[in-house]
Amino acid sequence: MRHPLRRLALKGALACALTASFATFTPIAAAQDKVLRVSAIPDEAPTELQRKFAPLGSYLEKETGLKVSFVPVSDYAAVVESLATKKLDLAWLGGFTFVQAKLRTNGTAIPIVQREEDAKFTSKFVSADPAIKSFADLKGKTFAFGSPSSTSGHLMPRFFLQQAGVSPDRDFKNVAFSGAHDATVAFVAAGKADAGVLNASVWDKLVEQKKVDADKVRVFATTPPYFDYNWTVRGDLDPLLVKKLTEAFLKLDARNPEHAEIMQLQRASKFIATRQANYDGIEQAAKAAGLLK
Known part of the structure; x- marks a missing residue:
């Protein structure tokens, strides 16, 4: 029969080992076995959206270490609602759809990058x-x-x-x-x-x-130019993952043969950082057009 003090010592050692293990288990590591759920507003045929995303999805898998799944949606509203209800982690939005997502999520949706072309769309x-x-x-x-x-x-x-x-x-x-x-x-x-x-x-x-x-x-x-498309993440996504995703997009280079197909399909010369304020004009235009109250 084991002595009670020995059992306590063993339990203490096990607790310390588990504590040390979790201390080195970063949020990104914890997400390794999870899926990054990505979608896009259906502004083109579904088959075309899937074709355009496939190489980018493979690239993001390498950059984040996560499995990336493209989730088709029926309409624009479904993307907004899926971000708000945490069914999506990352979404390709238009400027107006981003404004809708911002309002639907009480300002928590974060636009991380846009194509350089989207600043003058x-x-x-x-x-x-x-x-x-x-x-x-x-x-x-x-x-x-x-x-x-x-x-x-x-x-x-x-x-x-x-x-x-x-x-x-x-x-x-x-x-x-x-x-x-x-x-x-x-x-x-x-x-x-x-x-x-x-x-x-x-x-x-x-x-x-x-x-x-x-x-x-x-x-x-x-039309005159305006801000448009961006990649947006839900507001409560792990900040380390948001950083990895942002850096992954910013590293894409059309002159790099490994990135050429991605950039061609995304019709992008480069990706640049963006912010919520870039879409204030879209929100004002939506209100002026009677599409937002």
């Missing part, structure tokens, strides 16, 4: 009707936006139309929401809308890939 107004050459020519016509929550496919184009004295709700014959930028071009090309608007990046990609006949569907106006 623009939208393209397109039409296949040769008679449409300006905003004034849109009056009495049918028009297609992207998603109602899209910054570049709805909010900012609506804001600039209103600045030019054109009210979509009052002046257009009909307003449709295609749901995505590439779908807007398809609407216009098929004659389902006399004109539409989409972000400049998707337009350029569709032209490069010859997925749109630029002789038929043409750009007739471009």
Whole structure:
């Protein structure tokens, strides 16, 4: 029979060993067997979003040591809600979607990086009707936006139309929401809308890939620049992991052959740090357009 004092000594030694073990077990190490859940606003076809993310997901796995899972969502609102309810850890958001996420999470959602291009983003107004050459020519016509929550496919184009004295709700014959930028071009090309608007990046990609006949569907106006897309994390994500993710994006270099495919698919020359204040103008535009109370 063991002596009670010996049992106490053994328990004390075990407690000390466990304490020492946990002391060296950092939050990042604790997350090693977990999954980084990532999503993006569905501003393009789901298959295209998956294709664009695959190389970036593999890169983030190497940089963080975590398994990265891309979680498709049905609409823009689902990304916001999933961040707020901790079903997502990292999300690719548009400027307006970020503002919605900030409000939904009581200001805790953190934008960590954006493409350099996103500091001067623009939208393209397109039409296949040769008679449409300006905003004034849109009056009495049918028009297609992207998603109602899209910054570049709805909010900012609506804001600039209103600045030019054109009210979509009052002046257009009909307003449709295609749901995505590439779908807007398809609407216009098929004659389902006399004109539409989409972000400049998707337009350029569709032209490069010859997925749109630029002789038929043409750009007739471009918005002034504004802040748009960013990568946002939920506010209570481990700060060490947030730091790793931020550094991983900032290290991406289009001149590095190992990063070239990622940057090409992300249509980025480089990633730069961003902050909530960059999107104050988006929030103000949303309120002016009546899309936020």
